[in-house]
Amino acid sequence: MNADIAIFSAVSITPQTIQELTSILPLSRHTVYKSVERLSRANLLSKQRLGKKVLLSVGRGYNTAKLQEICIKALSRGIDPDQLLAQSKRIARIADLDVVSARQVQERTGLSLPAAYRFMKLLETFGLAKIESMRPVAIRMLRSDELFKALLAIERPGEEKIPLELEERPYLQRELPPEELERRLFTNMVTRVPFAIDGTSFVTRGQGKLELLTSTRNETIEEKFMRLLSTPEGVEDACIRMLRTNQVNYEQLLQLARKRRMANVVGCYLDILHGIDEQLIPKSVVDLYKADPAGRRHAVFLKQLKLIGKDVSLSRYAIEWNLELYLDLDGIAHGVRST
């Protein structure tokens, strides 16, 4: 095993002093010192002086944490971490495929056919793929494997999905898939950028604009709309912003609302918005929901705002849609005006 990987792996398991490393690893003192210097310069190791000794621990940062995870997991599976890391770029090139043929490996990695077979065999040995068929040879990638995910994390820089921003806000919202959000946590912790995780009460303070990190889910825009419609901020802000994008499909939204027995809740909300801004929600959309035969099951719309009581000006909507409404009409109107 390469000295750098051996030292990093040892420190990944538990922090060590340089003296301890020279006594437990089959490496010369000179090699250990040189390697520690290299790893420290790369921010993979951090040094802390303890009297006459120097304690080494794993450095900070997302990639370092992932590398630590890879080393420990690889060793636990009986794999040499450096052998695995040597293949990580190739693995990343085929990682989006479920089933991979030798031909695809060739095309994507530039390996010769025999080398492609060897690479596929190696992936099976690493526990990152399993044989799908022998003629033609194909492997199934085990993408949900923890080691696989960690390898991809260090090979694939995150791509941020910039949300549609309808106005300048006192925070920056970043919608990221969980793996990317995890990377951001490390980055922000190191750079001291203040951030909060949407939906939790975890907040950090610091200089600059707060980053509100929202973990994206595997859901359609209509599903997201339905989820946000059950929160005050969704009703007064996020749902309106989504409607402004013109990406919401009202037919699909109706289907979904019907399935969840909430067609009248969505219809009522769109009706209220139509009352505020006819351009945002045209009458034809409201009519679509009014004509829906799914019925008007009695429900409470926005239970969370029960504490502020009913807005009498909304009673017309409450009767028409058979709902108990706890909405702040001015809050919604404010949202419509400012988005």
Next chain:
Amino acid sequence: MTVESLRALPEAVKQRIEDQSLRVVDKIWSSSIAFVLIGGWAVRAIAGPEHDRYTFDVDGVVDSQSRYSELEELLREEGVKPSFSAWGCIFIKKLELPEDLLQKLDKDQAAFVSEKCQIKLEFSTPRIYTSDGKHFFEFPMDKYQDRQVLSRGSFAGHAHVALPEYIVASKLGISDWKNIYDVGVLCRFARQEKVVKVIRTCDNWGELVRRKIVRFRQEAEGKMKGTAYTLLKAKNLDRGYAAYLKELQTQLTRGS
């Protein structure tokens, strides 16, 4: 401001937009039109750097509807187009960006700026009604602070800014996250007794605030998760906010 992706615009462009917006405020201040600034620019004028977002739109009150035509006259050379509604009037100002800044934008951004970015100037008479028309809040035209307002660009303007107690009192009538956040930012500048006094001068505004303040408190105490609380916590402005609202609620209830 009608925008789709302001965040993607370079800082220099956003600063220039702010400059243009504030220049209009300053122009009105220099005229004889009785005008009091409320909204985002007013919060900036009072809270300074704590108000850490760009402000593009102008919200203000004038003493009577007859001022709308005077504003139209005054702002004509700014190339604004007025439109009137039951509650007031809106002037839309097209953006003017110099060539050097336009060159910093990519094709999509340039198209976005020239087609969609506008500065919205909203004016109404001092009495502002809720959507149902059942409650109103009134800004006095003779109680304001003559303040210097700084843009995040290079412009320093002046304005007659509504007193913080009036801004807080008006914002307490709408309990969305923006107002919960703004009140949190402004509460250090507005004493509760004065806020209560202001609320009481406005007919049944107090009844509305007594209902809505419950939500303000829930957020300030962290009982209801929301963006406002998160922002205030990150800025260390959450401390004291819950107590401020509690005291405000007590005083409002006491006299009702």
